[in-house]
Amino acid sequence: MKKFVNDPKNFVPEMLRGLALANPDTLTYEPRHNLIMRAGAPRPDKVSVVQGSGSGHEPAHVMCVGKGMLDAACPGDVFSAPPADYVYETVKLVASPRGVLLLVNNYTGDRMAFEMAEELAQADDVEVRTLYVDDDVSVQDSTYTVGRRGVAGNFFVMKAVGAAAERGAGLDEVHRIGEKVNSVTRTMGMALTACTPPAKGSPLFELPDDEIEMGVGIHGEPGRKREKLQSADEMVAELVTAVVDDLPYASGDGVALMVNGLGGTPISELYLVHGLAHQQLTERGIDIHRSYVGEYCTSLDMAGASITLVRLDDEIESLLTDPAETPIRVF
Amino acid sequence: MKKFVNDPKNFVPEMLRGLALANPDTLTYEPRHNLIMRAGAPRPDKVSVVQGSGSGHEPAHVMCVGKGMLDAACPGDVFSAPPADYVYETVKLVASPRGVLLLVNNYTGDRMAFEMAEELAQADDVEVRTLYVDDDVSVQDSTYTVGRRGVAGNFFVMKAVGAAAERGAGLDEVHRIGEKVNSVTRTMGMALTACTPPAKGSPLFELPDDEIEMGVGIHGEPGRKREKLQSADEMVAELVTAVVDDLPYASGDGVALMVNGLGGTPISELYLVHGLAHQQLTERGIDIHRSYVGEYCTSLDMAGASITLVRLDDEIESLLTDPAETPIRVF
C-alpha cells in the first residue's frame, strides 16, 4: 500500500484533525463523534444542513462544511456509514430551532443509521427531515436493489440546499429544493483502476492494463461491467449517453455539467474530459450554463471519472450561483 | 496507460480547450500558441503577470489564470518548456503599458525559452522583467547544477505578485515582491509512485511496492534517493526537517504551510499529512498562520506530496490574504 498513513484505524481521525488545523477559524472537529462542524453552528435563524456518509469520498462531505454549504458532516470510517450514535450526536449539536435537514446518499447502511438517528432526535423534539440522494444511473433495475445510489450529484443537492438555508428558507422549503435538485440530477461513473482502502492495504480488485470498470459507484466496488480501455472520446461518449438518456435530457435543456475525478485522475485529464463532454452535449443541443471540473466525490485513490448533469431552472441556477466558502475553495 | 486521452499529441490542446469551455466568461484559449489568457487582459492600469512552463503540473499554471493571479499562462507540452515563440506571442498579447512580469521556474529549458522571448519582446519595446522561482531544497549542490528548481512554492510567488499587480503596483514593485516571496519559500517533495506521461504511455520509472523516491521535482524524474516506505509520521518528519533546516525557519517564525499533492494522492491523505506537519512544526515553535492543502503543482498522476513553507511578514501575509478567482477556486 503506497499511502500516507500511520495506523489505518486512525486514518479518518488523523485526516479530520488535519482538516480542522487547516481551517481554525471556520471549522471545529469533535473527536468523540468524529464530526466536523461549522464554527458558530447552529445558527438560530437558519436551518442546519448535515450530511453523513462513509469516508474516502473527500472532499465530500467533511470538506464541504462552511458558509453556504453544510453546517456539519459526520463521516463514518472509510466506505462505512457512520454509526447511528454519531449521527444522533451530530444532530443534537447542530439542532437549530428552525430544524435540521439530513442529506443521505441512498445506501442501505447510511439509510439505517440516519433513520435510527432521526427517530432518536425526534424523541428529543428536534425537528428533523431527511433527504435521500440517488443520482447514479448505472444501477438500472431498482426493484432488485435498494434503489439507485447517491454519488457525485450530491454536490448539487448540498450546494442548492446550503444556499437556500443560508438565505433563510424554512425546513420544508429547503427540503423541497433538495428533492427537486435530486430529481433532475443524474451521474454515471467509470474506473480506470481500483482503489486501496487503508485498512485493507491492497487494491479492492485487479484490473488489467487494458480494461476499465464501467458504471462504478464511489465505494471502490466493481462496476456494472468490465470493458476494454478506449479513447477518451469513446469513453466519454458512453458516460454522456448513459446520463442523457436516463432522465432524459433533451435538446434545449440548460444544464450544469460536472466532471468529477475519482481521486487518482489528474485535473489535466478531467479538463480534457470536460472539453469532450461539452462538445458532445452541445452537439445534442444541450446548453451548458455552468461547468464543474475537479474532485467533488471520490473513491480514495481510484483513477476514473464521473459525469453529472443537472437540468437547471431559474431557481436552481440562482442557488448554485450563490457564494459558498468551504475548506477546498478558500484562498 | 490508464488515462483519459485521445491522440497523446493532442493531450495539452484538448485539456486547454476543456478549460476554456468550463470558464467561458473569464478565460480565453488561443490555440495557435497554446495559451490561456484572462478575459479582458491586458488591462492598461495593471502590470500583466505571465507564467509558463511545461504542462503536467495542473492546476499550475493554466488554471491559475484569473483575477488576482495570472493574466496569462503559456504551457509547453507535457514536462517540456514552451517554445520561445509561444512565450513571445503571449507577451505580445498581454503587453500592458505598465509592463509584463514573467514568472519562470528555474529549469534550463524554461530559462532559455523565456530569455529568448524577453529579448524579442524588448526589441518590440515591451517592458518585460523576468523572475525565477527556485524553492526546491532537494537540489543541494547548486555549483553542479543550474541551481535549484522551482516547484510548488511558485504558487505563493504567483499569488503575492498577482495580488500586488491587482492592487496597482508598478513593475519594479511587483518584481521586488516576487523576489522577496521566493527568497523565504522552501519546498521538499517525495513520490510514492512514478507518473505516466501520455506520450510515453508507461511509468517513467519502476518503484517497488515498499519504496519511495525522496526529493523529487515536478517532472516525474527520480528523486535524490530511494528509501523504504515508512509511516506517514516518519515521511512527513523527513520532509519537514529538510524544509525547516534549509532556510532555516526558526522558532517564533510565522509561516504559511502548504501540503501539495503530486496528482495521484487523494486529498484525505493530504489533510492527514497536514495534521502531522502542523504538529511537528508547532513543536518546533513555528507558528502556522495560513494553511494550503490540495493540489497546487503536480506531476501528472504521480502519488506523493510536497511540503512548502513561506516565512511571512505583514506585507506577504496581506498579499496572500487578498481575494483571487481562478478556475479551480470558483463556485
Place this chain on the structure above:
Amino acid sequence: MQKTTDQDLEFVVHTIAGTAVANEREFCDLDAVVGDGDFGYSLARGFEIVLADWETFDRATPAAFLKKVALVISLRVGGTSGPLWGTAFLRAAAALGGRTDLTGRDAVAMLRAAAEGIKTRGRSDLGDKTLLDALIPMTDALEQAVDAGGPRSADPAALARTAASAARTAADATTSMQALRGRPSYTGERSIGSPDAGAVAVAVMAERVADTWPARP
C-alpha cells in the same frame, strides 16, 4: 431436554465477538470481491468494543445482557453491519423476555427473532444473498434437531455441530446466487460466483462455537 445456562449464552456471544476480531482480514477480503471490503473491519471494530466492555455489561437477565451487546453494536458500528447485527441482537434479547434458564428451543427462538429483525431492517429476505442465507438454514436445522428429540437433541455440543454444518453448507451455496440486496447487488450478475461475506461470517462463527464448545468454561 437439557438446559443451557447463561454461561453458555455468554460463551456463544464471546465466541462470536472473538471470531469477528480474529477474522477481520478474511471477512474484509470476502467483502472485497464484489463489495467494498470493509465488512471485517466494521465487525471487528464493534466486537472489539464488546470485548473491551465485557465485564461492565448488565447481567440481570440474559435478555438484559444481550440488549447491552446490541446497543454497542448498533450505535457504535458503522456500515450496513452495525444496524443489522445490532438489530439481530436486540430482537434476540426481546425473544427471551425475562427467562433465565435457556433451552435449545430458546436458542431457536433467538435466532428466528434475529433473522426476522434483519429482514425488517434490511428490507431483505431469504434468497437475496445476504447473511440471512446462512442464518435461516442454520436455524431451520437447529430447530429440526431440537424437535426431533432423542439423545442428539439433548447434547448441546451435537446441536452446535448440526447448526455449524448447516450454516457452512448454506453459506457455500450463496456462491451461485445473485445478490439482490446490499452493495454487491449493484454489480448485478457479477455477484454470482463468490460467496456472500455475511453468510460466510455466520458459518465461521457457528463453526467456532461448535469447535470450542467441549472446552468451554
Place this chain on the structure above:
Amino acid sequence: MQKTTDQDLEFVVHTIAGTAVANEREFCDLDAVVGDGDFGYSLARGFEIVLADWETFDRATPAAFLKKVALVISLRVGGTSGPLWGTAFLRAAAALGGRTDLTGRDAVAMLRAAAEGIKTRGRSDLGDKTLLDALIPMTDALEQAVDAGGPRSADPAALARTAASAARTAADATTSMQALRGRPSYTGERSIGSPDAGAVAVAVMAERVADTWPARP
C-alpha cells in the same frame, strides 16, 4: 580535397530530421532513465515540422537554408532541446557565411560552431554529460581525419564513418559520467550508469548519415 555539395548538406539535415522522427520512442526511453522522458517527443515534434516545411525553405545559400531550419527548431520546439538544437543550427549557419561549395573543413567548422553555441546557451561544457560529449569528440575525430590528408580524407563516406564511430564511442562513454547539467543532474550520482540521451541521439544520427551516405540521391 573533394567538395561536398549543398545536396550533401541537405541530405545530412534531412537524415538528422528523419532519424529524430523515427527514433522518437527510443530517445524518450533514454531520457526516462534519469530525466523526464520527453526528449524524443520534443525532437520529433520539431523535426516533423522541418520535414513538412522542407520544400518551402529558402535555398539561396547553404547558410540561409540552415538558418530557416534553425528558426523552426528554436521557436517551435519546447523543452531544453528547442533552444539548444536551434542555436546549434543557427551557429552552423553563421560559420558558413556566404560560402556555397562546402568541404570537409566546412563540416568541421559548422560542428565546432554548433558545439560552441550549445556551450554558451546551455552554460555547459565537455564532461557535463550532455550531447556535447558526443558532438565534440565526433568533431575532433572528423577534423583529424580531414587534416590527415590521404585517400580517406578525400572520401566523404569514409569521413562520415569516422565521425559516426567516434560519436558512438563517446556516447557510450557517457554512461560512466555524472550529469552536471540538465535534468539528470538533479539526481546526482544516480545519473551514473546510463548514457546521456542527447549524446546517444547524436551518435544514432551520425551512424544513420554514414549508413545511408552511399545511397544518397
